[in-house]
Amino acid sequence: MNNLLRTLIYDGQVSLTVANTTEMVKEGMRLHGLSNLSAYVFGKALSAMTYMSACLKGARGEISLSVKSDGTCGEIAVSGNQKLYLRGYIGNTQATGEMNAQNEKDCFGHFGSLTIIRDDGYSRPFVGSCAFPTNGDIDSAFEEYYRVSEQLPTRICTCVELSSDGECVFAGVIAVQPLPFAEQETMEKTWDLPLAEILSSLRESDVETCVKQRFGHTSPVWELRRAVYQCNCSREYLSGVLVSLGEEQMRQIIRDDGAVRVHCHYCNTDYEFTDVDADRMFPKK
Ligand SMILES: [Zn+2]
Structure with missing residues (x-):
């Protein structure tokens, strides 16, 4: 089933991507035998990278993430390609603690860097990196990357929810990125969007319904796709x-x-x- 939608909203001035990554996070947890906190941190990075993979242009496009930090999670690496096959690992598969904001930071790291290698398949790969923002969480680190390295103001919200017995019940990502010609008023409206709330409506509906309910179906750009956790080794x-x-x-x-x-x-x-x-x-x- 298709679990990712990319479209334009606000008169084509803002790019919107919504993805349900529950099955992908489940597969990552299964393959790596992750503890709850490791699954939470890895799942958020995997979800953000699902969005970034959906932005790849060339047919042979590939993107990879490397996170190095003082966090208890160890190194995190995630790679994705234009087909939306994602794969990754987290150094510490057994990070312990409740899933809350403090432990998210302790696990992901207070100080660290996020490096992205993006290969659109045309010429030389683009390498960009940024330091974690102070007092930031995982989503802010990705937003910082877009601000510093790509000079594209972007809002990203990821979500990973686990049941009390450690099963992933919901995971997803929503991202909005104003295009360069977006008007000031549109930018402000975009920054005010309650992304977490919109994303949470994905629990009960598919990506198309979720986006239609909130923004309507007004743009001819309406890319429905399927993202999966799949390794390319053999x-x-x-x-x-x-x-x-x-x-x-x-x-x-x-x-x-x-x-x-x-x-x-x-x-x-x-x-x-x-x-x-x-x-x-x-x-x-
Ligand atoms: Zn493999």
Whole structure:
């Protein structure tokens, strides 16, 4: 089912994106076995990156996030592509504490930086980064990134809700970004939008209904899409990487360790390559 909608509101002056990321957060939690607080922080970053992936232009576009901070969560990395396949990991999968504003900051970090590498598939990737804003939360860090690095004032609101037994019952993201020609009055209206409230109406409805109810369906731009949590690793892809390592080195590792073991951090999957694989990868001429 489509879970993401991008459209224009206020006479085409403001871009609006709304996504229900519940299933994606659930999949991330399942793959990584996340504690509630880790799931909360990771889910918010994953949701914000879902929005950023939906903004990619080229057909081969890719975007990745790296968060480094003094927080208890360790490093957070999330990557997404133009197909809206998202994947990621959080260094500390077992952060402890209730989900509240204080613990969100302690876990995500009070001091840190957010780095984005965006490759629209045309030329060289764009690399941008920003320091966390003081007294900010996760959403503010992404807003700061847009302000500092892209010079695009943007409001982002993410939500992750877990039940008492640690199941994700709702997650989503809403983002508004005035286009460069937006009028002052429109900008003010945009900043005043109760984003959290609009997002929470997604609990009971799909993205189309949620947006129609609040803003109507006035723009010809109406992109309904499906975002999923999906890793792009595979045995085939990794075989290709190992071929570039060379036969001699691969055989040596197999002799020393019994197998070449590769771990994918994004989907928490282990791969093993043995002599049988090496025979296949390096056929005798
Ligand atoms: Zn993977």
